[in-house]
Amino acid sequence: xxxxxxxxxxxxxxxxxxxxxxxxxxxxxxxxxxxxxxxxxxxxxxxxxxxxxxxxxxxxxxxxxxxxxxxxxxxxxxxxxxxxxxxxxxxxxxxxxxxxxxxxxxxxxxxxxx
Amino acid sequence: xxxxxxxxxxxxxxxxxxxxxxxxxxxxxxxxxxxxxxxxxxxxxxxxxxxxxxxxxxxxxxxxxxxxxxxxxxxxxxxxxxxxxxxxxxxxxxxxxxxxxxxxxxxxxxxx
Numbered sequence: 774x775x776x777x778x779x780x781x782x783x784x785x786x787x788x789x790x791x792x793x794x795x796x797x798x799x800x801x802x803x804x805x806x807x808x809x810x811x812x813x814x815x816x817x818x819x820x821x822x823x824x825x826x827x828x829x830x831x832x833x834x835x836x837x838x839x840x841x842x843x844x845x846x847x848x849x850x851x852x853x854x855x856x857x858x859x860x861x862x863x864x865x866x867x868x869x870x871x872x873x874x875x876x877x878x879x880x881x882x883x884x885x886x887x
Numbered sequence: 888x889x890x891x892x893x894x895x896x897x898x899x900x901x902x903x904x905x906x907x908x909x910x911x912x913x914x915x916x917x918x919x920x921x922x923x924x925x926x927x928x929x930x931x932x933x934x935x936x937x938x939x940x941x942x943x944x945x946x947x948x949x950x951x952x953x954x955x956x957x958x959x960x961x962x963x964x965x966x967x968x969x970x971x972x973x974x975x976x977x978x979x980x981x982x983x984x985x986x987x988x989x990x991x992x993x994x995x996x997x998x999x
Contacts, residue, residue, distance in 0.1 A: 779930075815989040818988075829986065875933040876923075877933070878930030880929050880930050881928075
């Protein structure tokens with residue numbers, strides 16, 4: 774148990790569906806992240822939130838819409854996705870500060886877009 | 888642009904056969920270099936942070952080292968439970984230090 778919980782673990786959706794991924798952390802961290810992990814590719818940073826403010830949007834298509842209502846919760850709203858969006862979506866959190874801070878990851882949501 | 892490469896892509900070892908994984912990086916001002924372990928179907932799990940050249944960290948059968956251009960993860964007398972994908976990541980001082988750049992990983996299999 775890393776203290777970062779993601780739901781659902783698996784999701785299958787059609788290209789016209791709307792769904793949301795949820796992430797919750799109980800570590801008292803102030804930074805939260807969404808990463809995309811595709812087969813045989815490095816983790817790709819999608820969004821960063823620091824103290825509920827979005828500080829990074831890594832050129833992500835608008836069909837992915839993040840929401841961070843507080844420092845403990847992070848959502849990724851999905852709509853009209855494409856088959857190439859199928860991947861493992863990982864949420865992470867960190868305690869921002871000098872000298873570098875490690876990431877704590879959830880177990881991810883395995884997304885399949887049909 | 889910050890970049891991280893890892894080699895080999897995959898490595899098969901016999902139990903007890905020591906080896907090393909390589910992580911090469913280019914970054915504009917290294918804030919930290921991180922090693923993570925990822926088991927299938929799970930998120931990455933933190934192993935080590937290295938901050939400056941010459942630094943070394945150890946944990947059980949794993950030892951991480953850092954130079955100005957690369958890091959090595961040495962695995963001594965590995966066991967089957969060490970089988971996993973090992974990820975390397977760097978964090979730079981720019982962009983508020985929040986952008987971790989990951990390498991593609993090395994998939995390690997330790998056979999009994």
